[in-house]
Amino acid sequence: MATEEEKKRNLARINAMIIYGLEKGLWDLLGESALSVSTTVGEGMLEVMEKTMGLEIAGEDPQDILTEIGRIFVDEIGIALKFDITKEDSTVGLMVQNCVLLKTEEDLIKAGIKPFMCPYLNIAAAAMRKRLGVKTRVSKIDVDTEGRKCVLQFELV
Numbered sequence: 001m002a003t004e005e006e007k008k009r010n011l012a013r014i015n016a017m018i019i020y021g022l023e024k025g026l027w028d029l030l031g032e033s034a035l036s037v038s039t040t041v042g043e044g045m046l047e048v049m050e051k052t053m054g055l056e057i058a059g060e061d062p063q064d065i066l067t068e069i070g071r072i073f074v075d076e077i078g079i080a081l082k083f084d085i086t087k088e089d090s091t092v093g094l095m096v097q098n099c100v101l102l103k104t105e106e107d108l109i110k111a112g113i114k115p116f117m118c119p120y121l122n123i124a125a126a127a128m129r130k131r132l133g134v135k136t137r138v139s140k141i142d143v144d145t146e147g148r149k150c151v152l153q154f155e156l157v
Contacts, residue, residue: 016104019117027113035116035138039129042122046130049123057131063087065127070094073120085124091139092128094152096120105143105150115141121152128156 002010026034049055053072057065063085070083073096081098096118099105105115118141125136140153 012100016101019101020104020107023108023115023117024111024113032114035114038116038118038122038138039126039136041117042126043130045119045123046126055127057127060131062128062131065131066092066124069120069124069127080120083120090156092124092154092156093140094120094124094150096150096152098148099150102143102145102148102150106145109143115143118150118152120150121154125154128154132156 023034026037030037046055046057049069049072050057053076055065055068055072060068066085066087070085074080074083079100080096082095083097084095086093099120101118105118108115116138121138121141125138128134129136134156137155137157138153139155140151142151144151
């Protein structure tokens with residue numbers, strides 16, 4: 001019988017397999033057009049965070065919203081060691097350290113797929129679209145496997 005810790009690791013593995021399979025499948029079907037799916041995915045994930053994790057968007061300061069998303073991911077969910085978000089003018093930058101999905105991202109890159117289902121990036125962009133009533137455009141997805149971090153960026157347009 002598996003211990004609770006082994007069960008948690010196995011659950012993380014199955015979630016990583018699901019994410020990999022979905023991203024690869026969408027990429028195989030749609031090519032680079034699959035990147036457009038991230039907008040809808042982010043909105044769905046944001047909805048879940050609002051309903052189940054108490055994330056509030058309405059009336060909140062955009063920087064506070066972004067900071068809270070990072071706090072939830074690190075402190076409550078524990079899927080990254082560190083999460084920094086900066087908003088400067090129309091650019092939002094994210095740095096995610098030691099994400100549990102980093103191996104999945106590495107595998108996608110090796111398969112020639114640009115990772116596009118990043119929950120951090122998609123939820124933060126969805127929150128800004130909803131709060132500010134603007135469109136967003138992903139401008140950077142840089143997976144640093146040696147540094148064990150992702151540097152992500154989107155623009156408010």
